[in-house]
Amino acid sequence: NAGVTQTPKFQVLKTGQSMTLQCAQDMNHEYMSWYRQDPGMGLRLIHYSVGAGITDQGEVPNGYNVSRSTTEDFPLRLLSAAPSQTSVYFCASSPEKNTEAFFGQGTRLTVV
Amino acid sequence: SQKIEQNSEALNIQEGKTATLTCNYTNYSPAYLQWYRQDPGRGPVFLLLIRENEKEKRKERLKVTFDTTLKQSLFHITASQPADSATYLCAVLSAAGNKLTFGGGTRVLVKP
Numbered sequence: 001n002a003g004v005t006q007t008p009k010f011q012v013l014k015t016g017q018s019m020t021l022q023c024a025q026d027m028n029h030e031y032m033s034w035y036r037q038d039p040g041m042g043l044r045l046i047h048y049s050v051g052a053g054i055t056d057q058g059e060v061p062n063g064y065n066v067s068r069s070t071t072e073d074f075p076l077r078l079l080s081a082a083p084s085q086t087s088v089y090f091c092a093s094s095p096e097k098n099t100e101a102f103f104g105q106g107t108r109l110t111v112v
Numbered sequence: 113s114q115k116i117e118q119n120s121e122a123l124n125i126q127e128g129k130t131a132t133l134t135c136n137y138t139n140y141s142p143a144y145l146q147w148y149r150q151d152p153g154r155g156p157v158f159l160l161l162i163r164e165n166e167k168e169k170r171k172e173r174l175k176v177t178f179d180t181t182l183k184q185s186l187f188h189i190t191a192s193q194p195a196d197s198a199t200y201l202c203a204v205l206s207a208a209g210n211k212l213t214f215g216g217g218t219r220v221l222v223k224p
Contacts, residue, residue, distance in 0.1 A: 033212070
């Protein structure tokens with residue numbers, strides 16, 4: 001049982017490059033979210049989805065796009081990477097509202 | 113928006129003692145409050161969820177209390193062990209139950 005799988009685990013980008021962070025879950029969870037974690041800032045919500053075809057913005061959405069074409073996948077796109085997007089990114093899923101979140105192992109992104 | 117405050121200073125504690133962590137929230141009283149454990153380089157792992165009408169919740173050596181008057185939750189690790197050393201995160205669910213807001217976490221170091 002894989003749970004929530006994020007790829008890649010590490011990535012270095014140059015300023016202005018684009019890339020997609022992948023997130024997949026095999027638990028048939030409806031809710032999925034993306035967070036970034038910075039030292040001293042805790043986890044901050046970027047975007048979330050309550051089901052296939054439905055996405056919404058979180059606390060820090062600027063510079064990021066998401067889509068949810070299937071229940072399993074929730075990719076996060078950086079259109080033009082900036083050094084301020086250097087962070088550790090976590091994807092999470094939940095079976096329904098008001099329940100626990102299951103997190104992936106994270107993607108450590110460095111933008112130079 | 114909801115703000116979650118946790119003590120950013122690390123908590124150093126002797127093995128066998130009880131560790132007590134504090135989580136304060138500043139806005140509305142959430143219906144649900146959660147605690148997670150995070151080890152270095154890993155994603156958070158769910159520990160406990162407590163509802164607003166529950167004063168206390170226990171799971172093995174863990175105990176969580178929820179005081180809506182004080183806008184505070186306390187997290188206790190009894191008979192602490194070196195393996196309990198980690199960062200502990202407090203999180204509250206939005207009123208709609210679809211978004212989590214995290215505190216910055218408190219690092220616990222249990223010394224043998």
